[in-house]
Each structure stands twice: as C-alpha cells, then as structure tokens.
Amino acid sequence: MQIKPVFVALRRHRLATLLIALEIALACAVLCNACFLIVTRVQQTRLDSGVDEAALATIKLTGYDSANAIDLNARIVSGLRTIPGMQAVSVINAVPFGDHMSTAGITLDAAGQHFGGVIDFYLADPVAFKALGLQLVAGRAPQAGDYQPMTAFLPNSADVVISRSLAEHLWPGADPLGKEFWCEKFHFRVAGVVAHLARPSAGEGGPGTIEWAAFTPVQPGPNLAGVYLLRADPRDLPRVLRDARAAIAKIAPDTVLDSQASQTISELRLRYFRQDRAMAGMLIGVIVALLLVTALGIVGLASFWVQQRRKQIGIRRAIGATRGDILHYFQTENFLIVTLGIVLGMLLAYALNLLLMTRYELPRLPLYYLPIGALALWLLGQLAVLGPALRAAAVPPVVATRSV
Amino acid sequence: MFAYYLELALHSLKRNKVLTALMVIAIAVGIGASMTTLTVLHQLSGDPLPNKSTQLYYPQLDPTSRNNTSPETQLTYIDAMNLWRAHKADRQTIVVSASIKVFGPQAGAQPMGLSTVATTADFFPMFDVPIDHGSSWVPADDDSKARVAVISKTLNDKLFGGANSIGKSIRLQKWDFRIVGVLGAWHPAPRFYDLYGRGAFAGGDDVFIPFATSRDLADLGIQGNGMDCWNQLTDQIHLENQPCLWLQFWVQLDTVAKADAYRSYLVHYSQEQKALGRYHEDRLLTALPDLMQWLDLNHVVPADVRLQAWVSFGFLFVCLLNTVGLLLAKFLRRAPEVSVRRALGASQRAVFAQFLVEAGLVGIAGGIVGLLLALLGLWAVRHTPADYAALSHLDLRMLLTTFVLAIVASLLAGLLPAWRACQVAPALQLKSN
Numbered sequence: 113m114q115i116k117p118v119f120v121a122l123r124r125h126r127l128a129t130l131l132i133a134l135e136i137a138l139a140c141a142v143l144c145n146a147c148f149l150i151v152t153r154v155q156q157t158r159l160d161s162g163v164d165e166a167a168l169a170t171i172k173l174t175g176y177d178s179a180n181a182i183d184l185n186a187r188i189v190s191g192l193r194t195i196p197g198m199q200a201v202s203v204i205n206a207v208p209f210g211d212h213m214s215t216a217g218i219t220l221d222a223a224g225q226h227f228g229g230v231i232d233f234y235l236a237d238p239v240a241f242k243a244l245g246l247q248l249v250a251g252r253a254p255q256a257g258d259y260q261p262m263t264a265f266l267p268n269s270a271d272v273v274i275s276r277s278l279a280e281h282l283w284p285g286a287d288p289l290g291k292e293f294w295c296e297k298f299h300f301r302v303a304g305v306v307a308h309l310a311r312p313s314a315g316e317g318g319p320g321t322i323e324w325a326a327f328t329p330v331q332p333g334p335n336l337a338g339v340y341l342l343r344a345d346p347r348d349l350p351r352v353l354r355d356a357r358a359a360i361a362k363i364a365p366d367t368v369l370d371s372q373a374s375q376t377i378s379e380l381r382l383r384y385f386r387q388d389r390a391m392a393g394m395l396i397g398v399i400v401a402l403l404l405v406t407a408l409g410i411v412g413l414a415s416f417w418v419q420q421r422r423k424q425i426g427i428r429r430a431i432g433a434t435r436g437d438i439l440h441y442f443q444t445e446n447f448l449i450v451t452l453g454i455v456l457g458m459l460l461a462y463a464l465n466l467l468l469m470t471r472y473e474l475p476r477l478p479l480y481y482l483p484i485g486a487l488a489l490w491l492l493g494q495l496a497v498l499g500p501a502l503r504a505a506a507v508p509p510v511v512a513t514r515s516v
Numbered sequence: 517m518f519a520y521y522l523e524l525a526l527h528s529l530k531r532n533k534v535l536t537a538l539m540v541i542a543i544a545v546g547i548g549a550s551m552t553t554l555t556v557l558h559q560l561s562g563d564p565l566p567n568k569s570t571q572l573y574y575p576q577l578d579p580t581s582r583n584n585t586s587p588e589t590q591l592t593y594i595d596a597m598n599l600w601r602a603h604k605a606d607r608q609t610i611v612v613s614a615s616i617k618v619f620g621p622q623a624g625a626q627p628m629g630l631s632t633v634a635t636t637a638d639f640f641p642m643f644d645v646p647i648d649h650g651s652s653w654v655p656a657d658d659d660s661k662a663r664v665a666v667i668s669k670t671l672n673d674k675l676f677g678g679a680n681s682i683g684k685s686i687r688l689q690k691w692d693f694r695i696v697g698v699l700g701a702w703h704p705a706p707r708f709y710d711l712y713g714r715g716a717f718a719g720g721d722d723v724f725i726p727f728a729t730s731r732d733l734a735d736l737g738i739q740g741n742g743m744d745c746w747n748q749l750t751d752q753i754h755l756e757n758q759p760c761l762w763l764q765f766w767v768q769l770d771t772v773a774k775a776d777a778y779r780s781y782l783v784h785y786s787q788e789q790k791a792l793g794r795y796h797e798d799r800l801l802t803a804l805p806d807l808m809q810w811l812d813l814n815h816v817v818p819a820d821v822r823l824q825a826w827v828s829f830g831f832l833f834v835c836l837l838n839t840v841g842l843l844l845a846k847f848l849r850r851a852p853e854v855s856v857r858r859a860l861g862a863s864q865r866a867v868f869a870q871f872l873v874e875a876g877l878v879g880i881a882g883g884i885v886g887l888l889l890a891l892l893g894l895w896a897v898r899h900t901p902a903d904y905a906a907l908s909h910l911d912l913r914m915l916l917t918t919f920v921l922a923i924v925a926s927l928l929a930g931l932l933p934a935w936r937a938c939q940v941a942p943a944l945q946l947k948s949n
Contacts, residue, residue, distance in 0.1 A: 135841065265752065296747070390900045409542065413842065415534070417845075
C-alpha cells in the first residue's frame with residue numbers, strides 16, 4: 113500500500129483534514145483528562161475506612177438535657193443491648209462518613225509553636241475499639257485504665273491510637289509509638305497505630321488528609337452522649353437498626369432521633385460519596401457522547417469523500433485495483449488523519465491537565481493515559497471509517513465509463 | 517431574498533438527509549449538554565435577593581491572634597453585640613441557627629428536631645421575608661428577651677393545618693414561645709443569610725426567635741454549626757465571653773457612600789478594640805463584602821458544578837468543529853452550483869448569505885432538539901441526590917439562551933465553510949465534468 117497518493121489527496125482537502133484532526137485532538141484531550149478524573153473519583157470512593165462497615169450502624173439523638181447525659185447513656189446502652197442480634201452498643205462521638213464532632217488543630221510541642229494539622233478525634237467508650245474492628249499494626253490497643261473521664265470537649269491527657277497515615281504525616285520515617293502531641297492544653301501520647309481510620313466527613317483538607325484521625329479512649333458523660341455505635345451481623349444489621357430506632361421512642365421519648373444521621377455505616381458511606389459517583393457518571397456520559405459525535409463526524413466526512421470520489425474509485429478499479437486496495441486506501445487515509453489528531457491531542461491533553469491542576473487541585477496526568485487514549489481513538493477512527501470504506505470498495509469498475 | 521435563501525437552504529438540506537441529520541444531532545447533543553450544566557450553574561450562582569443584594573453587606577473583623585491573611589468569617593458575641601448596638605447601618609441583624617427540639621400544641625406528641633434561627637427584629641424587613649399572618653417581633657422584644665417566635669408556613673401547615681396560629685404557643689425544649697408571625701412561602705436558595713448552619717442549599721428554617729432570648733435560655737444551645745474558637749473554652753454553654761467566632765452579622769447600607777462610611781467605621785472600631793486591649797494583631801484586618809461577594813467568598817457554588825460546565829463547553833466545541841467539517845464538505849460539493857450562480861451575477865456576499873442561512877437553519881433545528889435533550893438532562897439532574905438537585909429547572913432566560921447559543925454556534929460553524937464556498941470563481945467550475 114502506497115501512502116504517497118493518500119497524502120497527495122489529503123493535501124487537496126487540507127481544511128477538512130485539519131478540522132477532523134483538530135476534532136480528534138480535542139476529543140483526545142478531553143478523553144484523557146475525563147478518564148483521569150473518573151479514575152481519581154472512583155479511587156476516592158474506594159477509601160478503606162478501617163472499620164467493619166458492613167457490621168456497623170449508628171444512632172444519633174439530640175434534644176436531651178446534658179445534665180441527664182449519664183442516665184441517658186446508661187438507658188440507651190442497656191436498652192439497645194436487649195435487641196436480638198445486637199452484638200455491641202457503644203457510646204462514641206462520631207462515626208466514619210457521619211457528621212464530624214471533635215475536629216481540632218494539633219501541635220507537636222506543648223508551647224503550640226509547631227503546627228501539625230487539623231485532625232479528628234474519635235472519643236469512645238471501652239466497647240468501641242473492638243466493635244469498630246480496627247486493625248492494630250503497632251503498639252497496643254487501649255487498656256481498661258486508659259479510659260478517662262472528660263471534663264471538657266477532650267480529655268486532659270490520653271493515650272491514643274492513630275492511623276498510619278496520620279503517623280507518617282506527623283513523624284515521617286520515625287517510630288510514632290510514644291510520641292506526643294497537643295491540642296491547646298490537652299495532651300496526647302501515641303500508644304498504638306492502626307492500618308486505616310477514616311475521619312468523619314473528611315475531605316476538607318484535601319484527599320491526603322482523609323485518614324487524619326485519632327481514637328481517643330474516654331468515659332462517656334455530659335461531654336460524650338447522644339451518638340451510639342451499634343454492631344450486629346451484617347445480615348441482621350438492617351433489622352437491628354430498625355428495631356433500635358423504634359426502641360428509642362420508648363427508651364428516651366424526650367429526645368429527637370436524627371434520622372438523617374441514624375443509618376448503617378454502609379448507607380452513610382454511600383451518601384458521603386454520592387456526589388463523586390454522580391460526577392463520574394456525568395463524565396462517562398460526556399465521554400460516550402464525545403466519542404459518538406467524533407465517530408459520526410468521521411462517518412459523515414468519509415461518506416462525503418467516498419461519494420465525491422466515486423468516479424476515481426471506478427477508474428482505479430477498472431485499471432486493476434482490488435476491493436481490498438480501495439478499502440485500505442480509506443483506512444490508511446483515516447489512520448493518517450487520526451494520527452495527526454492524536455499528536456496534537458497529546459499536547460492539548462497535557463495543557464488541559466495543567467489547567468485543571470491549577471484550578472481544581474488535580475494531580476498530574478500519568479503518562480500512560482496518553483497511549484491508551486491514542487489507541488482508543490485509532491480504534492474509533494477505523495471503526496467509523498469501515499462503513500464508508502466498504503461502500504467505496506463496493507463501487508463497480510463500470511462507474512469509470514459513465515460521465516457524471 | 518431571505519425567503520429565497522431559506523427555500524434554497526431547505527432544498528439543500530433535504531437533498532442529503534443523513535449529513536443534515538448528523539449535523540443537527542452534533543449541535544443538539546452539544547447544546548443539550550452545555551445547557552444542562554449551564555442551567556445548574558446559573559441556578560446555583562443566582563442572586564437570592566435580586567432587588568436588594570447590593571445593599572446587604574457582611575462585616576468581617578479579626579479579633580484572633582492567628583496571623584490571619586484575611587479577616588475572620590464570623591464574629592464573637594462581644595463584637596456582634598457592639599456592632600448591633602452601634603446602629604451605624606440602616607439595618608443590622610445577628611444570625612445563628614441550630615436544630616432544636618420542638619413540641620407541637622398536641623399533648624403527648626413526639627418532639628421534632630427543627631432548624632431554628634436566632635436573630636433580631638431587623639432580619640425580616642432586611643431580607644424581604646414575606647409574612648402571611650401577624651408580624652415579626654419588634655426591637656423592644658429583642659431588648660426584653662421576649663419568648664416570641666415566628667414560624668414557617670410549612671410548620672404552620674403541619675402543626676395548625678394552615679390556620680392563623682397567632683397567639684398560640686410552641687415549646688422549644690422546655691420553654692414555651694408565643695407565635696407572633698407566620699411566614700409566607702419563602703425559600704431563598706442559597707440560604708445566603710446562614711452559610712454556617714446547615715448546607716447552603718438545605719431546606720428552609722422552621723422557627724425564628726429573638727437572639728437575646730436564645731442567649732437568655734443558653735441551654736437551648738443555638739450555637740451554629742461552624743463555631744471556631746482560637747483559645748481554651750471555659751464554658752461551652754455561655755459563650756458571651758468565650759474566645760469563639762460563631763455569629764453571622766448582616767448590615768443593610770442603602771447607598772455606596774454609607775457602605776464606605778461603614779468600612780471606615782469597621783477600621784475605627786478595630787483600632788478602638790486594640791486600644792482597649794481586646795485585639796492584638798499589628799495589622800488589623802477588616803472587610804465588608806456585599807451579598808454576592810460573600811457567597812463567592814464562601815464557594816457556595818460547588819467546584820464540581822463549574823467543572824461540569826467547563827467539560828460540557830469543551831464538548832460543545834468538539835461538536836461545533838464536527839459541524840464545521842461537515843458543512844465544509846457539503847458546501848464545497850456544491851461548487852458547480854455556486855459557480856453557475858456567480859456566473860449569472862450573484863455577488864460573493866449573496867452566496868455567503870445563502871450559505872449562512874443554511875447554517876442557521878441547521879442551528880435552529882439543533883437548538884430545538886438540544887432543548888429537548890437539555891430538558892431530559894435537567895430531569896436527570898433532578899433525580900440525582902445532590903442538595904441543589906430540586907433547583908434544576910429551565911427558566912425563560914435559559915430557554916432563550918439555548919436558542920441564541922444554538923444559532924450563534926451554528927453561524928460561527930458556518931462562517932468558514934461559507935467563506936470558502938463564496939471564493940469559488942464564477943463559471944470556472946462549469947468547465948470541469
């Protein structure tokens with residue numbers, strides 16, 4: 113197959129060729145970046161929260177008198193425990209993907225000079241650590257003596273368990289066990305490290321901070337009441353939660369159940385990421401439409417060119433070209449145009465990524481997206497041109513003898 | 517002449533139905549996608565109070581010692597009360613909200629958790645809040661810490677079946693409040709007056725009570741959702757003297773001159789507070805954004821929505837390039853016809869106009885189909901679970917924008933092909949074939 117005649121013919125249609133190439137270039141740029149955005153979003157939704165989501169649910173109450181908090185906690189915990197299938201009931205301040213409660217800036221020195229970041233404290237009773245199903249990778253789990261009373265919104269001094277991600281942020285490369293940090297006058301010492309622990313309603317500080325959380329053992333009281341963690345077998349959980357919500361009306365008729373927040377953790381997770389899923393869905397829609405429109409453009413122009421060149425095709429057939437030759441001619445033509453578009457498109461994709469990086473804090477586009485995008489467009493081009501090219505190949509040689 | 521071009525265009529479009537359909541679909545899909553996202557963006561970035569937004573301002577101060585680069589976004593109790601008592605603006609109000617346990621008038625009913633706003637008397641005239649029954653409370657009620665409440669139409673319908681409930685009472689936690697006013701339908705979107713309560717696009721608030729009363733009954737716990745303390749708290753209920761930013765403050769300033777005067781007042785106030793030893797920063801920061809600037813500052817429009825709009829405009833651009841290519845092919849195919857017309861005396865301009873009419877026609881068809889696609893798209897958006905989903909409707913302005921965009925886009929797409937077509941030399945083409 114000779115490429116030269118294809119080139120010569122293309123040069124006669126410079127403008128149209130350039131337009132299709134430009135369209136492919138734009139499609140390539142949008143395709144690469146949109147795919148990258150989708151992958152980034154989907155990765156975010158795959159976040160490992162570090163807790164046994166499928167077995168956990170939460171109940172949130174408001175409107176109780178904080179003077180009666182201890183009595184309320186006792187009534188709720190003992191009341192909910194009697195529900196068949198309930199494995200554990202714990203008093204906690206927040207749950208992963210739920211409302212954030214104790215979010216505060218910490219410092220690595222008592223004087224408050226060295227800022228460590230804004231983290232979330234999970235304040236919880238002795239039942240919670242096991243109920244959450246946290247995976248300890250270093251140090252020890254909180255012991256009975258670690259659970260201290262709380263007179264303010266944090267305990268005065270506590271041995272905490274932090275996530276590996278937070279440990280690496282605060283003390284890169286160093287052993288975090290025994291290290292200390294402060295939040296105003298409150299003092300904390302790292303006693304253990306867990307593999308993962310997602311903070312409640314994370315993301316404010318960017319995707320890198322999503323696991324900046326510390327499990328803080330405390331005794332429930334006026335400053336820790338109203339939010340409860342329930343654990344049950346995943347198969348029983350929906351029923352157990354339903355029973356628990358119904359039981360609240362009898363156990364604590366003077367409180368208001370926050371039904372938005374009183375859900376299974378899986379449900380909260382689904383809600384937490386719904387915006388990301390919607391965005392990924394929208395982008396997939398755009399990509400499909402974009403590829404469709406590009407393909408239609410190629411089909412349109414190729415059909416037009418085939419129609420325009422019927423006579424020439426007839427002549428070529430008459431002087432010995434096979435159907436295969438004609439088919440290959442149009443396929444080669446399309447390949448050349450798409451290649452031009454892809455070369456432009458890769459530059460454009462990169463430029464678009466730079467723009468997105470500055471405006472939307474997106475990471476850099478990994479290079480392997482470019483060849484994948486190129487391959488997809490080559491394939492699309494060949495598929496789109498196949499119909500018109502087959503029609504061209506079907507032009508009988510006798511056309512050559514007819515005048516237009 | 518226009519009618520003749522129109523006839524020619526229709527004739528030409530009919531001749532090659534597949535190509536015409538491809539062009540119409542390309543424009544329609546592009547228009548449909550961009551109008552869907554543009555409508556959502558338009559609704560979200562809209563002015564919640566179009567007649568008044570330029571007169572409403574949000575004062576910002578910097579009482580913390582945090583080496584800020586911009587002033588704080590909420591006020592302390594002391595600053596809010598000082599500004600409120602100073603009465604330097606035409607109207608001024610404090611706003612803070614929380615979900616509160618409310619009991620209806622029926623005995624033994626389950627309590628409800630309702631969004632309750634603690635504010636001052638100016639709130640209602642300042643934000644043009646419609647009132648169906650009764651009236652808002654008066655400034656004297658603010659001073660006397662009266663236990664009065666204004667309730668929403670929704671709550672009035674729910675508790676009193678929509679009847680006039682003035683003088684009846686509702687119970688917030690353990691305190692009875694007398695209803696003095698019932699609002700008409702009022703659903704500002706975004707809930708601009710309280711960005712630190714629930715989400716900006718959450719539903720309306722149900723109960724409004726005097727701010728002074730909410731402090732008198734501090735156990736109600738109306739403290740907003742964005743309390744920000746820069747020092748150790750000594751009391752979590754009585755926040756009056758705590759180092760905490762938790763109140764939003766609005767002023768109405770009817771003229772630009774008054775706004776300027778208020779700006780210098782804020783600077784003066786900060787200096788005064790520094791002299792009193794309350795403020796410590798070397799550089800005292802103040803600001804007075806107006807309503808729309810304030811919404812912008814708080815990124816009320818989600819970044820995703822903007823990104824979606826950009827993506828769909830990129831898509832529209834690809835669709836247009838596609839149309840340019842197809843039009844070019846179509847127009848150049850008719851070179852012989854142009855040649856004859858030129859030879860018979862048609863000017864280049866006439867040929868140009870003829871082809872643009874054809875392009876415009878494609879645009880109108882694309883606009884109509886695109887509108888249907890946009891309606892479909894908005895229907896899809898309404899069925900997503902986002903907070904703002906319910907707002908997504910096509911208004912008249914966006915309807916017109918759709919057509920203008922479609923026609924302008926197709927005319928732009930037609931410019932190059934039409935120009936190329938009218939370059940065809942008269943009679944030259946007649947020789948070939």
